[in-house]
Amino acid sequence: MIRQPNRRHFLASGLAAAAVWPMLGSVRAAQFETDPFALGVASGCPTPSGVVLWTRLIFADAAPSPADAFSFAPAPQFPPIDVAWEIAADEGFARVRQSGIVTADERLAHSVHVQVEGLEPDRWYFYRFRAGDALSPVGRTRTAPAAGAENGRFSFAFAACQQYEQGWYSAYRDMAGRDLDLVVHLGDYIYEKSYGAGHVREHGTGAPSLLFEYRDRHALYKSDPDLMAAHAAFPWLVTWDDHEVVDNYGQDASPTDRRPEAFLRRRAAAYQAWYEHMPVPPLAAPSFEALRIYGHHRFGSLLDVTLLDTRQYRDPAPEAPQPAEMSRYTMLGAEQEAWFDRTMQESKAKWSIIGQPTLLSSRDLELGPGTRYSDDGWDHFRSARGRLLNSLRSADRANPVVIGGDLHCFYAADVKAEDQTLVASEFVTGSITSNAPSASAFETVMAENPHLRFGEARKHGYCLMHVAPDQARVELVAVSDRKDPAASAAKFQEFVVLDGMPGVNRV
Known part of the structure; x- marks a missing residue:
């Protein structure tokens, strides 16, 4: 239950700030013993006129008892709570531009998703929430440039693969201090499983399979102060990979859940928990048996970001498909493929950023004359990759740049079609924390794949991309030691892609 507040805890935040908020009736009613905004705030999906604001209320005694995992007993119930929000043109909230009240309830874990409209394009804004006697941290966000605006620059970070136990999130502390317009997260935001040695912290529970377990895992990751700082500093775009559900799953198939109907229940729980913790638009009628997350995001005339x-x-392709069968299999599904083709035809931005979770380029894993490919990536769906590249070629996109994650290595690559035509440039970010592949496996990859123009598997961090009309410049940023909570971060390599000339160039 919600208890009487700890007055000393909230004097400097919620209660002391009450004077600057209007009387909002039921919003003031709740009183909290601990900070309900302990997971911070976030924003995402910016448009020229708006942005999505997010938070989730957390209660002191919300954690289920250990018996719940066996009895399937429901988690403790909490009443609906009205949450006020406001977004202002200044950090002191003297120039409030929009405000409102939403109700957070147990149905969606007391998460809040607010679709704000009526803002000016290409502007910084500040936002906050209030529930009862508690005031949230202040977040900062930015709207997208207007459609067709001749914006001359745009900078964003992209990141992936942040296994909580294997390192600290120092990379996000560095990211939060950068001058950026956006962050793109390319998947493996949480990890459902524990693996590896030398952990710096622990999940504390086994792999989740039920809704409350996925909620707890997301809340654990979200509680990291460096990750919270990066969310509060910029708007984010997000997609997922496999660890948000279970390693190496695809569609209704999972290596660890042999019955599709049981796995789909687990997948729905994971999708719901993901939605509850991400700054994505509110759902009019939530249903998590399926959840569309792919989308196209425009940033003036300079660039667009297409997330897949x-x-x-994806089809559950057989372990060793015959060439005649390959054309049937897809990573994206027929509907998403058709949508991507239309989107590429219709978009007119100078730079087209295609964000997807892994490496699009081929990657031979066997040393010598033979070939061996991963069965969990695009190499197992080569016809699907060909269709995606054909969409880019037929649309005559001037500057397609693919970004990805998943492999726990930094890569810079020339993306080539089956006929060896150079189609796009590609950059894969190393992991925030997740363990790298073995040195021998990485060396084989670099020896066998000359189109992978650069690779680095020993470092952990993220990538920055600075887009201008004449070039896209990519910086690879690494932390000094992922296992040091006070680690520093610095650029260790830089590349440039020139307007109208696909292919990566080391600076």
Whole structure:
């Protein structure tokens, strides 16, 4: 239950700030013993006129008892709570531009998703929430440039693969201090499983399979102060990979759940928990048996970002498909493929950023004359990759740049079609924390794949992309030691892609 507040805890935040908020009736009613905004705030999906604001209320005694995992008893119930929000043109909230009240309830874990409209394009804004006697941290966000605006620059970070136990999130502390317009997260935001040695912290529970377990896992990751700082500093775009559900799953198939109907229940729980913790638009009628997350995001005339979902719709291709069968199999599903083709035809931005969770380029894993490919990536769906590249070629996109994650290595690659035509440039970010592949496996990859122009498997961090009309410049940023909570971060390599000339160039 919600208890009487700890007055000392909230004097400097909620209660002391009450004077600057209007009387909001039921919003003031709740009183909290601990900070309900302990997971911070976030924003996402910016448009020229708006943005999505997110938070989730957390209660002191919300954690289920250990018996719940066996009895399937429901988690403790909490009443609906009215949450006020406001977004202002200044950090002191003297120039409030929009405000409102939403109700957070147990149905969606007391998460809040607010679709704000009526803002000016290409502007910084500040936002906050209030529930009862508690005031949230202040977040900062930015709207997209207007459609067709001749914006001359745009900078964003992209990141992936942040296994909580294997390192600290120092990379996000560095990211939060950068001058950026956006962050793109390319999947493996949480990890459902524990693996590896030398952990710096622990999940504390086994692999989740039920809704409350996925909620707890997301809340654990979200509680990291460096990750919270990066969310509060910029708007985010997000897609997922496999660890948000279970390692190496695809559509209704999982290596660890042999019955599709049981796995789909688990997948729905994981999708719901993901939605509850991400700054994505509110759902009019939530249903998590399926959840569309792919989308197209425009940022003036300079660039657009197209995010793909390579997990929910992929075919469960056989272990060793015959060439005649390959054309049937898809990573994206027929509907998403058709949507991507239309989107590429219709978009007119100078730079087209295609965000998807892994490496699009081929990657031979066997040393010598033979070939061996991963069965969990695009190499197992080569015809599907060909269709995606054909969409880019037929649309005559001037500057397609593919970004990805998943492999726990930094890569810079020339993306080539089956006929060896150079189609796009590609950059894969190393992991925030997740363990790298073995040195021998990585060396084989670099020896066998000359189109992978650069690779680095020993470092952990993220990538920055600075887009201008004449070039896209990519910086690879690494932390000094992922297992040091006070680690520093610095650029260790830089590349440039020139306007109208696909292919990566080391600076």
